[in-house]
Amino acid sequence: MTASTALDWYAWHAPYDELVSPLTRRLALVQDRVRAFLDTAPDGGLRVVSLAAGQSRDLLPLLIEHPRGADVRARLVELDPRNADFAEGAALSARLAGVDIVVGDAGLVGAFTGALPAGLVLACGLFDTISPGDVPTTVATLPQLCAPGATLVWTAGALPAPLTATVRELLAEAGFTEATIDAGAVTPDGADAPVEFTVGTAILTGPPASPVAETRMFQLR
Template sequence: MDWQAWHAKYDVPGSELARRLAVVQEQVRAGLDRAPAGPVTVVSLCAGQGRDLLEVLSDHPRRDDVRARLVELDPELAGWARERAPEQVEVVTGDASLTDQYDGMVPADLVLMCGIFGNISTADIQRTIAAAPQFCAPGATLIWTRHREDPDLAPTICGWFESRGFERVYLSERDAGFGVGVHRFTGSSEPLVKGSRLFTFGSSR
């Protein structure tokens, strides 16, 4: 996959990715609005260029409260994000599937798992969701994406989240051309299990 070319579609007006980004950013804004007063911790797995968060922070009233870590394996994408990130946003060039990347930043108030679930196996999706309580503070917002093509796994993914103490906040309509899901964590945070791999990217089946 040419991830540079893939990200270029964000700049094509009306494209599926541009429309998905707008919805994700709307939900990021809402998640920041819901966060309790005081510091807001954010982590983003497979962050790409970081647009989900960075473009929202440019004018969000809570931007100075945010401390974030974006993890992205591709050095060019990570570099693009790093050049545009404010001081309180750390961009890490590394494997986002490794739990050690998030040490010291979780449990977080906003967790972004965008662009992952359509590129990993069903078993890895389940494994990642099972670990989600390690990433989320009570009341945290978690945003994820996956296509809604057959087989449409989005309703099942919602069920997996809900079985782990998450409450559904939003799921885009199937005919939108993309899938965006939002869950609020209503359970108790779990300690981060370091030294673990959540998924293998590019192994969808």
């Protein structure tokens, strides 16, 4: 994450609690994709990892409501302990035994040791938060987190924006085949311009890579 962002990452989640906001709309798309993964996943245990998971508004509600939720072992890595506490509280109150919430640096592959290879990788709110210079390394390293045929759900800003195009190209180079790409835009109350966002799904059709714990994908915020 970039050192220049003095964002309060707990407060950042507040628009999830509004009736309609860019984050609620984005969340609906992300959850559609996670639900589709769970709907079609093969029988047996499922592994999920979430990079910079925040409060896990995307994954935890689905693990609670979906019949396959109990089959999931998830590793959520989040740097801000307040967000991790939020997620921990939700997981505990729903008795989700398979969810492992780690307060730590998701930029290191080693943060996911013991939770790999994952069939579902969540990179939501990641690419537009880390330094642009870290995006290529991060994408190129994602196969280290993946099982063969893994699903990646990712988000970024506006669809036509350079970052989104770059992520799509880099994913293809890293062995991912794009499955879905959705764009949305919502104008927050009081704002003049819409906030645009993209939610993509990609399947690892190329080979996974062996995880190397010391590999750094992105720097601390």
